[in-house]
Amino acid sequence: MKKFSWKILNWALWTEILLSYFLPFWVTDNFRYQVGFPMPFLSAYDTGVCKSPFLSMHLNPLGLLLDIAVIYLAILACVKAFQKRKHGEREPFPPRSR
Structure with a gap:
């Protein structure tokens, strides 16, 4: 088993944060926004003007960890594919001899 890459995990975490910031929120039930x-992994509920927005938020840590794991695996697959291409792996189908 190979070592765990903290650098790729860092990239996955920052990618998740940036995607959550730039992608639009999902509106469900006309009063709940999901990110x-x-x-x-984050739900914000539409409340009155006098309530604090922090009291109307719900963080799902399991959803956040799952998102980071999915992005980690995607980045890891891209890195491995790039390394194979860069180092010139052998062709998947060798030429036929005649």
């Missing part, structure tokens, strides 16, 4: 990609 996160590919799974929502």
